[in-house]
Amino acid sequence: MDLMVRPCFLVVDREFAGSISTRKLVIETAKFNVLTAYSAREAADTLRKFPGMTAAVIDAYARDMRCDDLVDELRVIQPGIPIVAISAPGAEGCTKADHHLASFDPAHLLELLKGFVPEAAGEIERRNEELEREGH
Numbered sequence: 001m002d003l004m005v006r007p008c009f010l011v012v013d014r015e016f017a018g019s020i021s022t023r024k025l026v027i028e029t030a031k032f033n034v035l036t037a038y039s040a041r042e043a044a045d046t047l048r049k050f051p052g053m054t055a056a057v058i059d060a061y062a063r064d065m066r067c068d069d070l071v072d073e074l075r076v077i078q079p080g081i082p083i084v085a086i087s088a089p090g091a092e093g094c095t096k097a098d099h100h101l102a103s104f105d106p107a108h109l110l111e112l113l114k115g116f117v118p119e120a121a122g123e124i125e126r127r128n129e130e131l132e133r134e135g136h
Helices: 022-029 040-049 067-077 106-116 118-134
Strands: 008-012 033-037 055-059 083-086 099-101
Touching (some): 008 022, 033 040, 055 067, 055 106, 083 106
Parallel strands (some): 008 033, 008 055, 055 083
């Protein structure tokens, strides 16, 4: 089996006591790698440490920075990084993000992310099918 480098996504989510990011879990279920930040500041610091992110998925309501300002900062660090902003339906979102989801729809988010890396997504799906056939 050839080794592949799995796509890695930066997830910027609000922090809640005693839980981890649901978005992180959904994305990892698709066998993508995820680094999670719980503030805009942490997101920028994480992207500086790990500049090869495939894309960023951000909560449009980060408490410590306006969403558009976060998008600007992430793009200074990694120009061209695709950014998906998630906001409440009908709420004013993040105008500078490349993609907007009006709610957290896991299936829609995964399809969008797979579209950024169709070859890798296909490879992961083929590998899953092989594992199922082998009974693992």
